[in-house]
Amino acid sequence: xxxxxxxxxxxxxxxxxxxxxxTGKHQGRVAxxxxxxxxxxxxxxxxxxxxxxxxxxxxxxxxCNLRLDxxxxxxxxxxxxxxxxxxxxxxxxxxxxxxxxxxxxxxxxYQYALQLIRKGLAYVCDLNADQIREYxxxxxxxxxxxxxxxxxVAENLDLFVRMRAGEFADxxxxxxxxxxxxSPNVTMRDPIMYRIKKESHxxxxxxxCIYPMYDxxxxxxxxxxxxxxxxxxxxxxNNRPLYDWFLDQLVEKPRPRQIEFxxxxxxxxxxxxxxxxxxxxxxxxxxxxxPQMPTLSGxxxxxxxxxxxxxxxxxxxxxxxxxxIDMALLENCVRDDLNEKALRVxxxxxxxxxxxxxxxxxxxxxxxxxxxPKNAEMGSRQVPFSRNLFIEREDFMEEPPKKFFRLAPGRxxxxxxxxxxxxxxxxxxxATEEVAExxxxxxxxxxxxxxxxxxxxxxxxxxxxxPHAVPVEVRLYDRLFRVPDALSEPGEFTEYLNxxxxxxxxxxRLEPSLAAATPGQRFQFERLGYFCPDSGDSPERTPVFNRxxxxxxxxxxxxxxxx
RNA sequence: UGGGGCGUCGUCAAGCGGUAAGACACAGGAAUUUGGAUCCUGCAUUCGGAGGUUCGAAUCCUCCCGCCCCAGCCA
Numbered sequence: 340x341x342x343x344x345x346x347x348x349x350x351x352x353x354x355x356x357x358x359x360x361x362t363g364k365h366q367g368r369v370a371x372x373x374x375x376x377x378x379x380x381x382x383x384x385x386x387x388x389x390x391x392x393x394x395x396x397x398x399x400x401x402x403c404n405l406r407l408d409x410x411x412x413x414x415x416x417x418x419x420x421x422x423x424x425x426x427x428x429x430x431x432x433x434x435x436x437x438x439x440x441x442x443x444x445x446x447x448x449y450q451y452a453l454q455l456i457r458k459g460l461a462y463v464c465d466l467n468a469d470q471i472r473e474y475x476x477x478x479x480x481x482x483x484x485x486x487x488x489x490x491x492v493a494e495n496l497d498l499f500v501r502m503r504a505g506e507f508a509d510x511x512x513x514x515x516x517x518x519x520x521x522s523p524n525v526t527m528r529d530p531i532m533y534r535i536k537k538e539s540h541x542x543x544x545x546x547x548c549i550y551p552m553y554d555x556x557x558x559x560x561x562x563x564x565x566x567x568x569x570x571x572x573x574x575x576x577n578n579r580p581l582y583d584w585f586l587d588q589l590v591e592k593p594r595p596r597q598i599e600f601x602x603x604x605x606x607x608x609x610x611x612x613x614x615x616x617x618x619x620x621x622x623x624x625x626x627x628x629x630p631q632m633p634t635l636s637g638x639x640x641x642x643x644x645x646x647x648x649x650x651x652x653x654x655x656x657x658x659x660x661x662x663x664i665d666m667a668l669l670e671n672c673v674r675d676d677l678n679e680k681a682l683r684v685x686x687x688x689x690x691x692x693x694x695x696x697x698x699x700x701x702x703x704x705x706x707x708x709x710x711x712p713k714n715a716e717m718g719s720r721q722v723p724f725s726r727n728l729f730i731e732r733e734d735f736m737e738e739p740p741k742k743f744f745r746l747a748p749g750r751x752x753x754x755x756x757x758x759x760x761x762x763x764x765x766x767x768x769x770a771t772e773e774v775a776e777x778x779x780x781x782x783x784x785x786x787x788x789x790x791x792x793x794x795x796x797x798x799x800x801x802x803x804x805x806p807h808a809v810p811v812e813v814r815l816y817d818r819l820f821r822v823p824d825a826l827s828e829p830g831e832f833t834e835y836l837n838x839x840x841x842x843x844x845x846x847x848r849l850e851p852s853l854a855a856a857t858p859g860q861r862f863q864f865e866r867l868g869y870f871c872p873d874s875g876d877s878p879e880r881t882p883v884f885n886r887x888x889x890x891x892x893x894x895x896x897x898x899x900x901x902x
Numbered sequence: 903u904g905g906g907g908c909g910u911c912g913u914c915a916a917g918c919g920g921u922a923a924g925a926c927a928c929a930g931g932a933a934u935u936u937g938g939a940u941c942c943u944g945c946a947u948u949c950g951g952a953g954g955u956u957c958g959a960a961u962c963c964u965c966c967c968g969c970c971c972c973a974g975c976c977a
Binding site: 413472476477571601 | 903904905906907908909912913914915916917918925926927935936937938939940969970971972973974975976977
């Protein structure tokens, strides 16, 4: 039996690499690359690939390059390159000096194309796009050979050089590999290697008017960089014979090997660039970095940590199964990380006024409250207490149902880090009949949080001193969709958007210590969830906090069942 | 009706002929100044189905079923 270290992940890719190392392929070297096209913002699906590629390099003492796969000038830009660079760094990975661009290989690729022409394995084809499609055949019928397929090497060389020189119009000619129009694999039916696009490239400008296709550029880029294991997603499986074909014709062994794994799908969100773009363009979300988005920039703004995302990527594993990962797993990873790191503070999201009738008017006490229940090294802060407080509206009920432990008429609860208080009355808004104010008395003997007579309370509630509280806006984020897999539902996926994926609360009150909070800090608002200052459009004077994720809520489950 | 893949617990996922890891979710319970965190306990007699090979099969063979990908001058 194979003896494997159970602490290390085991998956089919690592099995392949272990094998290669055993047999001495590439002299035991491991070189990977993360090769995004700079035409969009990276999302959590990219994170899976990033963690895999960089993780493999680290585990096997190899290297991982960051390569921008920029072979199609339309839609690519430096803005996207910057977002990719920023997000990979943020996730905690380092490509050292190996930041590469496919566009840096244009000249080399052109030379390889010339070589293929000289070998009689590539030809210039004058068919237009529609004709090429017709000639390609269908999934069940073979294709037909192009009438230009048997041009001489000299003619092909001449034409291709002139394509590069800009003599021909866009779409008038392409360079094709001469493989097999009858192949059952459509990818192999004389695939296009170069197309004419008189379009400015964000890096090479107008230096080129012909651009290599993915299939031709990618395998050779891997080869040029000395990549040993070229990891990509499942939809490229059909392209692997072509990846191998180009390398077989053009370069020496050992050659990189393409290995495909399943891309990430996450429940309650969507991952495709097209769909995400639609959400941005139709204003469903505020932008690529909207905290509702599964983009890395959105998650960062939401308060997710890179550590949590890396842990998540490790936990989901790598396989070839089409899968839909439960969002609950990501949320669990985020809570797990934040539980350790977040400073505990008190915030009241939906304030209910509480007056402590027997507490002297004008008096203020300062309570020393630890920032973390388990980690004293995280320190503490002073929190003011006074006669007028706010508590959470949902922590009081005039007619409490069974199993509701919190404040109710006649009932006693503990204020977090403070006194026991007992509800002695309520004041209602005459117009709405809603509880406007709760009157309580406090027990001065319970300052420690315990009663000298040993009596217990069923609940501890958080609070904030009304005159000292900082008013803020809080944005409650929840899952983007109401259903796990919006794409598999009938109709438009946008019909399944969760109307409560963003709820804005404008009248929240925070304990005064939070007035100094800055983006990048993470807090747990006790009993509510994890929150962070918004790094986006928070205006200077009224700070905004984003809810990263709620705490697990046993009461919510009980209340749900009760209904 | 072509080709390429994939089917192990609700969701992921190990397993590579020797008798089903783990995680999340879920359900109970302990403890608790967060109905949080923590800690216990439970959760696949069975691996898409049917046959076959074998002392022994999730692992090998055969057939069947289901799902995904491919007909961009996108990647």
